[in-house]
Amino acid sequence: DIQLTQxxxxxxxxxxxxxxxxxxASQGISxxxxxxxxxxxxxxxxxxxxxxxxxxxxxxxxxxxxxxxDFTLTISxxxxxxxxxxxxxxxxSYPYTFxxxxxxxxx
Amino acid sequence: EVQLVExxxxxxxxxxxLKLSCAASxxxxxxxxxxxxxxxxxxxxxxxxxxxSDADTYATTYGASVKGRFTISRDDSKNTxxxxxxxxxxxDTAVYxxxxxxxxxxxxxxxxxYFYYMDVWGKGTTVTVSS
Numbered sequence: 404d405i406q407l408t409q410x411x412x413x414x415x416x417x418x419x420x421x422x423x424x425x426x427x428a429s430q431g432i433s434x435x436x437x438x439x440x441x442x443x444x445x446x447x448x449x450x451x452x453x454x455x456x457x458x459x460x461x462x463x464x465x466x467x468x469x470x471x472x473d474f475t476l477t478i479s480x481x482x483x484x485x486x487x488x489x490x491x492x493x494x495x496s497y498p499y500t501f502x503x504x505x506x507x508x509x510x
Numbered sequence: 511e512v513q514l515v516e517x518x519x520x521x522x523x524x525x526x527x528l529k530l531s532c533a534a535s536x537x538x539x540x541x542x543x544x545x546x547x548x549x550x551x552x553x554x555x556x557x558x559x560x561x562x563s564d565a566d567t568y569a570t571t572y573g574a575s576v577k578g579r580f581t582i583s584r585d586d587s588k589n590t591x592x593x594x595x596x597x598x599x600x601x602d603t604a605v606y607x608x609x610x611x612x613x614x615x616x617x618x619x620x621x622x623x624y625f626y627y628m629d630v631w632g633k634g635t636t637v638t639v640s641s
Contacts, residue, residue, distance in 0.1 A: 404574070433620070437627045439555075446607065446634065447547075447555065452627035453616060490555055494626040497571045499545070501555040 405429055405493050409502035415510040420481045424505045426474040426491035435495035438467055438476045441504075442487045450489075451476065483509075512536040512630045514544075514608045519635030522598055530593040530635055532608030537630075539589040540564045543611040545628060546582065546593050548604035548637075556604075560611065561591060576602075598639045605634040 406429040434454035439447040449458045451467035464479040491502040518530040546558040559572040561582045581594040609628040
C-alpha cells in the first residue's frame, strides 16, 4: 500500500499568512493526488485534484504542486474560513489512502 | 445537482451486522463509480472500498481492515449503492461517507490518462459498534 505522510500535523497561523502543507508518498504516484478540506462537523470538500488542478468553485488562493513523491498545498493569504483540517489522498492505486491530516488553527 | 444520501447507520453489538445505503440523484448512476470512506470520531479519513461503474463491470475493491467482512453492491434500478458490514468490531465505529469518483482526462509530455478524485460526498451516517 502507498503511505502518505503530511507535515506538519498541526499548524498555527494568522489571517493573511501564506501557509504550505506538505504530503509525501512512500512511492511515486505521478500527479495522482487530491487535497480536501474538512471543517469541524462538516463533510470533506475537494480542493485540488491531479496535484495542481483547482476544483471548480474553489478560491484561487489555494494552489497545489508536486509530482512523484512530494506534493504541497499552498494557501496564499489565509482567510478566516480556511481554518480547518486538510487531507491529501493518492488515487494512483488501491487502496486510495489518505494522509493523516493537517489541522490549521488560528494563532 | 448531484446528491448522495447515506442511511442505515445505528448501534450494533460487536459481531453483528449492518447494511448502509447510499441513494444517489442528479447523476448517471450506472456510469458512476462509488466509494465508501469512514472517519472515527476525532480521527482522519480512511478509505473503505469501492464499486465500479457498468463500464468497469462493477468491480469491487476493499481496504485491508474490512476485507472479508464488508461487501459493497449496487442496484442501478434504484440508484442506490450498499455497504454490507458483517462481523463488526468496535474499531468499525465511525461516520461512513459515500462518495462519487469523478475523472478528468489529461494529456501532457508524460503521456495521457485520467486523474481521479472524489468530488461529491454524502453527509454520512454514523455506525456505533458497542455492547
